[in-house]
Amino acid sequence: MNSSSSPLLATHGLCFSFGKRPILHDVNLRVEPGSIYGFLGPNGAGKSTTMRLLLGLLRPAAGSVQLFGHDLARHRVALLGRVGALIENPSLYDHLTGHENVEATRRLRGVAAHRTAEVLALVGLTDNAHRPAREYSLGMRQRLGLAIALLSDPDLLLLDEPTNGLDPNGIIEMRELMRRLRQEQGKTIVVSSHLINEIEKVATHVGVIQQGRLVFQGSLPDLQRLQTGRTRLVLETQDADTCRNLLPRLLAGATPAGPGTLWLPWVSREHTAEVAAAVTAAGLPLYGLHLEQPSLEDTFLHLTEARPTLA
Numbered sequence: 001m002n003s004s005s006s007p008l009l010a011t012h013g014l015c016f017s018f019g020k021r022p023i024l025h026d027v028n029l030r031v032e033p034g035s036i037y038g039f040l041g042p043n044g045a046g047k048s049t050t051m052r053l054l055l056g057l058l059r060p061a062a063g064s065v066q067l068f069g070h071d072l073a074r075h076r077v078a079l080l081g082r083v084g085a086l087i088e089n090p091s092l093y094d095h096l097t098g099h100e101n102v103e104a105t106r107r108l109r110g111v112a113a114h115r116t117a118e119v120l121a122l123v124g125l126t127d128n129a130h131r132p133a134r135e136y137s138l139g140m141r142q143r144l145g146l147a148i149a150l151l152s153d154p155d156l157l158l159l160d161e162p163t164n165g166l167d168p169n170g171i172i173e174m175r176e177l178m179r180r181l182r183q184e185q186g187k188t189i190v191v192s193s194h195l196i197n198e199i200e201k202v203a204t205h206v207g208v209i210q211q212g213r214l215v216f217q218g219s220l221p222d223l224q225r226l227q228t229g230r231t232r233l234v235l236e237t238q239d240a241d242t243c244r245n246l247l248p249r250l251l252a253g254a255t256p257a258g259p260g261t262l263w264l265p266w267v268s269r270e271h272t273a274e275v276a277a278a279v280t281a282a283g284l285p286l287y288g289l290h291l292e293q294p295s296l297e298d299t300f301l302h303l304t305e306a307r308p309t310l311a
């Protein structure tokens, strides 16, 4: 991550507890301007709680939130004026049309009248703007919620699981919308999810939270490099234990993965050749030797299962 530019959003040692129960521990987020920051973590990891802290809806037990280089606690109103949020399902008036829903908030917030048509166009709802919201699909409701969040033309968008419950089409539309908002409107977006496969399609940067701790933060290529680093060599033989006992030095790092299967961390082509030669020389059958690269999802699960060391 480019550490020379100043982040648009940063948290410093953010801690939070619900009553006596600690929920977030020393979370240091860093979101660069113009990025789509995928905030990933399994259910209950603390994503929504973090989002609420970023919006000043909860007060940290320790640590601070900086938005646009300023302390949120000290300049709450001014800073949050530059943030749009979609937290949970948007609360809409079902009997009003999409257009009327946007208008209701626009008037309340004193935003210029031309913004209504603009935000409806941005989220692709112009053609359906005059239908009642109760006729909208979940995806359309989410986009209407986003339109409302965009009214004041915020620099930063905080979207908490915006694709939750959407059908595949709705997910694609939301993803394309996020991309467009970044590329054409210059928005910075923090989007939470529990699905790496979803986030890797849209995010430029990723933060992984597990049990209230940030266990990884970096660019998407950083995460992909971590995945490559977990490539393993799969050795198929008659009996994995015998093989390990006969070649203790060479197979010291091997993990049994089945009666006749060993996993080894991948080192090099030469090492692979050495393993093949040694197994054969020891008189053991070599049924197979191949490389296996874990999926990004495997790497994500590994991160969220392992204890934190990478943040």
Ligand SMILES: Nc1ncnc2c1ncn2[C@@H]1O[C@H](COP(=O)(O)OP(=O)(O)OP(=O)(O)O)[C@@H](O)[C@H]1O
Pocket: 018, 023, 041, 042, 043, 044, 045, 046, 047, 048, 049, 050, 161, 194
């Ligand atoms: N109001 C509350 N009072 C007490 N505990 C809470 C409250 N809200 C959330 N929690 C607990 O805080 C932890 C973090 O919850 P949070 O909603 O932030 O997780 P999450 O990562 O957003 O997961 P999910 O996707 O399931 O919402 C969970 O263990 C949850 O049970």
